[in-house]
Amino acid sequence: MAHAREHHPDFDITRSWALPLTPPPGEYESLEGYLRRIGFTDEQIHYTRRSFANASGDSPDKISAIAASEEWTDTEAGDGDFRVVGGYVRMLDRLAHGLDIRLNTVVERITWGKYGVQAQTTLGDTFSGDAAIITLPIGVLQSGSLTFDPALPDDKQATIQSLRMGPGMKLVFWFDQPVMPEGIGAFYSAFNPPMIWSPSVGRDVRGQVITCFATGDYARTLHALGEAGALEAALQTLKTELGLPDLTPTAARWINWTADSYALGAYSIVPPGAHHARPALASPTPPLFWAGEATVKNAWGATVHGAYVSGRRAADQTREFLLRPQMSS
Numbered sequence: 280m281a282h283a284r285e286h287h288p289d290f291d292i293t294r295s296w297a298l299p300l301t302p303p304p305g306e307y308e309s310l311e312g313y314l315r316r317i318g319f320t321d322e323q324i325h326y327t328r329r330s331f332a333n334a335s336g337d338s339p340d341k342i343s344a345i346a347a348s349e350e351w352t353d354t355e356a357g358d359g360d361f362r363v364v365g366g367y368v369r370m371l372d373r374l375a376h377g378l379d380i381r382l383n384t385v386v387e388r389i390t391w392g393k394y395g396v397q398a399q400t401t402l403g404d405t406f407s408g409d410a411a412i413i414t415l416p417i418g419v420l421q422s423g424s425l426t427f428d429p430a431l432p433d434d435k436q437a438t439i440q441s442l443r444m445g446p447g448m449k450l451v452f453w454f455d456q457p458v459m460p461e462g463i464g465a466f467y468s469a470f471n472p473p474m475i476w477s478p479s480v481g482r483d484v485r486g487q488v489i490t491c492f493a494t495g496d497y498a499r500t501l502h503a504l505g506e507a508g509a510l511e512a513a514l515q516t517l518k519t520e521l522g523l524p525d526l527t528p529t530a531a532r533w534i535n536w537t538a539d540s541y542a543l544g545a546y547s548i549v550p551p552g553a554h555h556a557r558p559a560l561a562s563p564t565p566p567l568f569w570a571g572e573a574t575v576k577n578a579w580g581a582t583v584h585g586a587y588v589s590g591r592r593a594a595d596q597t598r599e600f601l602l603r604p605q606m607s608s
């Protein structure tokens with residue numbers, strides 16, 4: 280990135296996003312609209328679309344400028360990236376220790392009321408409790424594949440509909456020898472997919488794995504091509520960018536979160552006008568409590584640490600609810 284900035288002044292917008300924020304973004308303004316208003320050139324917008332908005336989960340014309348500015352100016356969550364040694368499963372194993380976790384158990388109906396909650400699965404099992412914490416992805420909540428009986432309050436339904444899952448996919452290629460130029464671990468492509476890196480760099484592995492990542496309109500375009508078409512398009516991008524026309528992978532895989540019916544997108548995004556939606560989604564509707572990455576404030580939304588703190592918050596709310604003094608009749 281520093282290299283790109285040295286070569287082109289238009290690239291002098293960094294991950295720190297030190298935007299002036301004066302004038303402030305408008306209530307219904309998209310990030311792209313705001314950046315144009317404060318003087319971003321077409322080329323800078325193009326670059327924004329390609330790089331930073333990619334990590335924000337959707338194209339900048341679809342993201343709330345207020346939500347984006349809150350995300351960039353809130354330093355509470357830190358701005359470093361870390362790899363969990365041994366993989367995320369180590370964290371999950373610890374959190375799940377001693378709990379009765381049922382995998383491959385799809386809930387299709389939640390009946391709730393003063394008496395408590397019943398979750399009915401597609402296999403016909405019913406799980407009952409005094410309360411439940413809902414952590415479903417926003418795409419699943421919007422899809423209607425799961426019914427709430429009685430229906431959720433109108434304001435909760437409106438909140439759910441006001442957020443959106445950003446489309447996202449990875450196209451992963453395995454080559455039997457290194458294909459990245461020496462000393463390069465990642466780059467932004469001029470084509471689609473726009474973001475490319477090798478998780479093999481710095482590791483003692485045979486060959487090289489290359490990950491291509493696309494969100495927003497880039498992902499929509501690739502999604503429309505289907506699996507074979509998207510892999511072909513991504514391979515073509517690699518051939519062009521790396522200057523290797525005969526590049527042939529030994530294996531290839533697409534991971535398309537939009538096509539996964541238990542995700543229906545990569546992570547939540549806040550469309551223009553919906554910047555109050557995350558805290559509204561978090562608001563309890565006892566005996567239902569709400570957690571998951573979409574329920575935390577903008578700087579934490581769409582992240583693992585956000586999902587984690589939301590779970591702790593919802594657990595505290597649930598405990599308080601369960602321990603509340605009961606009215607005697």
Ligand SMILES: Cc1cc2nc3c(=O)[nH]c(=O)nc-3n(C[C@H](O)[C@H](O)[C@H](O)COP(=O)(O)OP(=O)(O)OC[C@H]3O[C@@H](n4cnc5c(N)ncnc54)[C@H](O)[C@@H]3O)c2cc1C
Pocket residue numbers: 384385386387414415416419425447448449536540541542544545546570571572573580581582583584586
């Ligand atoms: C490509 C990609 C890259 C990312 N990179 C990062 C990163 O670098 N750093 C970071 O912090 N975050 C990253 N994230 C985001 C992070 O993965 C999510 O924010 C986080 O996993 C959300 O956790 P969650 O518990 O809210 O939702 P999920 O992890 O989506 O959990 C929801 C669960 O509900 C289940 N479910 C769905 N429907 C049903 C049903 N009907 N019945 C029962 N269960 C159901 C799903 O199977 C899933 O297990 C990335 C996400 C993607 C897709």
